[in-house]
Amino acid sequence: MKYILVTGGVISGIGKGIIASSIGTILKSCGLRVTAIKIDPYINIDAGTFSPYEHGEVFVLNDGGEVDLDLGNYERFLDINLYKDNNITTGKIYQHVINKERHGDYLGKTVQVVPHITDAVQEWVMNQAKVPVDDDKKEPQICVIELGGTIGDIEGMPFVEAFRQFQFKAKRENFCNIHVSLVPQPNATGEQKTKPTQNSVRALRGLGLSPDLIVCRSAKPIEMAVKEKISMFCHVEPEQVIFIHDVSSTYRVPILLEEQGIIKYFKQRLNLPIDDQPSDLLMKWKKMACRYERLLKVCSIALVGKYTKLSDCYASVFKALEHSALAINYKLDLMYIDSTELECSMEAENSVKYHQAWHKLCKADGILVPGGFGIRGTEGKLQAISWARTKKKPFLGVCLGMQLAVVEFARNCLNWEDANSTEFDPDTKNPVVIDMPEHNPGDMGGTMRLGKRRTVFKTENSVLRKLYGDEIFVEERHRHRYEVNPELTHCFEEKGLKFVGHDTEGNRMEIIELENHPYFVGVQFHPEFSSRPMKPSPPYLGLLLAATGTLNAYLQRGCKLSP
Numbered sequence: 001m002k003y004i005l006v007t008g009g010v011i012s013g014i015g016k017g018i019i020a021s022s023i024g025t026i027l028k029s030c031g032l033r034v035t036a037i038k039i040d041p042y043i044n045i046d047a048g049t050f051s052p053y054e055h056g057e058v059f060v061l062n063d064g065g066e067v068d069l070d071l072g073n074y075e076r077f078l079d080i081n082l083y084k085d086n087n088i089t090t091g092k093i094y095q096h097v098i099n100k101e102r103h104g105d106y107l108g109k110t111v112q113v114v115p116h117i118t119d120a121v122q123e124w125v126m127n128q129a130k131v132p133v134d135d136d137k138k139e140p141q142i143c144v145i146e147l148g149g150t151i152g153d154i155e156g157m158p159f160v161e162a163f164r165q166f167q168f169k170a171k172r173e174n175f176c177n178i179h180v181s182l183v184p185q186p187n188a189t190g191e192q193k194t195k196p197t198q199n200s201v202r203a204l205r206g207l208g209l210s211p212d213l214i215v216c217r218s219a220k221p222i223e224m225a226v227k228e229k230i231s232m233f234c235h236v237e238p239e240q241v242i243f244i245h246d247v248s249s250t251y252r253v254p255i256l257l258e259e260q261g262i263i264k265y266f267k268q269r270l271n272l273p274i275d276d277q278p279s280d281l282l283m284k285w286k287k288m289a290c291r292y293e294r295l296l297k298v299c300s301i302a303l304v305g306k307y308t309k310l311s312d313c314y315a316s317v318f319k320a321l322e323h324s325a326l327a328i329n330y331k332l333d334l335m336y337i338d339s340t341e342l343e344c345s346m347e348a349e350n351s352v353k354y355h356q357a358w359h360k361l362c363k364a365d366g367i368l369v370p371g372g373f374g375i376r377g378t379e380g381k382l383q384a385i386s387w388a389r390t391k392k393k394p395f396l397g398v399c400l401g402m403q404l405a406v407v408e409f410a411r412n413c414l415n416w417e418d419a420n421s422t423e424f425d426p427d428t429k430n431p432v433v434i435d436m437p438e439h440n441p442g443d444m445g446g447t448m449r450l451g452k453r454r455t456v457f458k459t460e461n462s463v464l465r466k467l468y469g470d471e472i473f474v475e476e477r478h479r480h481r482y483e484v485n486p487e488l489t490h491c492f493e494e495k496g497l498k499f500v501g502h503d504t505e506g507n508r509m510e511i512i513e514l515e516n517h518p519y520f521v522g523v524q525f526h527p528e529f530s531s532r533p534m535k536p537s538p539p540y541l542g543l544l545l546a547a548t549g550t551l552n553a554y555l556q557r558g559c560k561l562s563p
Contacts, residue, residue: 009200064451402522
């Protein structure tokens with residue numbers, strides 16, 4: 001097993017996740033089996049209870065793990081399926097060690113950060129690195145490990161110490177450290193500064209790790225003189241300094257790395273049994289990146305949510321839309337609309353924001369209402385759904401978006417004025433969305449319906465079934481506490497809102513479709529989590545096809561994309 005540790009310096013959010021994913025993609029293109037581990041130094045057990053404004057979206061895995069969004073990047077880039085134990089947190093490690101101590105596994109010894117916590121980290125990494133993540137179920141050959149945060153953070157110290165020890169346990173030819181740093185360019189001078197990188201590398205060395213590669217992030221391409229300066233002051237060869245500037249799309253990052261000789265370096269440094277040249281997989285990435293940059297036709301989608309100030313809150317949704325747009329040769333114009341700004345109360349409070357939000361919604365080619373929790377902004381989402389339904393605008397509702405589509409239909413088509421979800425109004429006379437049987441209102445963490453579940457189509461006359469290739473069932477990932485009330489579904493079906501998909505028992509409503517509408521679809525699951533750059537998610541693809549007016553032609557071609 002070969003281990004590649006990716007650390008970061010100067011600032012967090014520098015792009016370690018994309019760089020780790022890109023390195024994995026390059027090695028996979030050379031015919032190697034690659035897995036990935038993300039380490040988050042926070043004390044939370046997992047990401048499940050975070051607000052999206054804390055660390056971006058919560059990504060859900062097949063096994064129900066609620067994890068950091070970087071694992072979504074790994075899955076999309078590497079086309080693999082990870083597990084919840086591929087996300088290590090301080091909370092998980094301490095819980096594991098404390099449970100062993102309570103069980104008496106340490107034979108009366110004093111339990112300390114060194115060696116017990118550091119040993120637990122190393123043991124966890126070695127065990128998880130062996131777990132197959134590809135469809136062929138073979139053991140991986142390379143494990144890319146991303147250490148979250150920045151070098152010098154107090155909460156990350158036990159992990160840095162663990163890897164200081166681990167480099168000797170794994171042996172030099174099996175362990176490689178890549179340090180990602182920032183090269184800022186102050187506007188006052190326009191000069192690219194290397195001092196932050198020098199200090200960051202010095203701090204890393206002081207903690208016992210020496211970088212094999214220094215990846216320098218910058219806004220603009222870095223000059224050769226800067227590369228030579230970093231090489232000299234950071235005690236590495238010039239070819240060990242890699243530059244990644246801001247690019248038009250993340251698809252370009254693996255190509256930039258490959259152009260700077262990273263395959264040849266890894267082959268020598270880690271004794272890898274590979275050719276110097278990448279295979280067809282990286283050529284596909286190159287073609288995809290070039291195609292992305294040459295797109296001329298634009299499709300605009302309005303994303304109506306309540307976490308719109310930070311794009312990472314809807315990272316997988318954005319990627320799923322982008323994959324679908326690229327598949328049909330359109331450039332995506334994603335307009336984020338804060339759902340509270342569509343509400344009538346906003347007109348009195350701030351009429352400019354209100355009219356701007358409605359202007360965006362009206363000019364969009366399609367409307368998407370993603371998942372979420374809590375009552376704030378739901379009335380605005382209902383207004384957007386009503387607009388999409390009555391104006392025949394293509395619409396996709398995901399999780400809460402589907403539930404609110406049912407609420408809107410009940411209020412405006414069935415005339416149940418107080419129809420609501422029990423999440424927002426526990427005393428409603430028409431509870432069209434209700435608690436699930438397994439919902440436990442005590443603990444919050446891990447108490448939802450999570451992970452990959454089967455959805456069975458109950459009719460052949462379904463747009464989504466055709467988009468899924470006319471499959472009898474699909475398996476998608478879930479993350480919800482509430483669901484459509486099965487006792488009331490017949491009332492909706494009589495008026496044209498069809499429940500075309502349900503769970504294997506037939507009790508949980510999974511997919512809705514509205515008759516006599518170009519594309520009005522709601523799904524209880526989260527299809528964005530399984531979207532891949534070369535395999536777009538069918539519900540999102542359907543939205544883009546409908547928004548560009550090409551859905552019927554696509555279905556008539558037997559769901560084949562035009563060349």
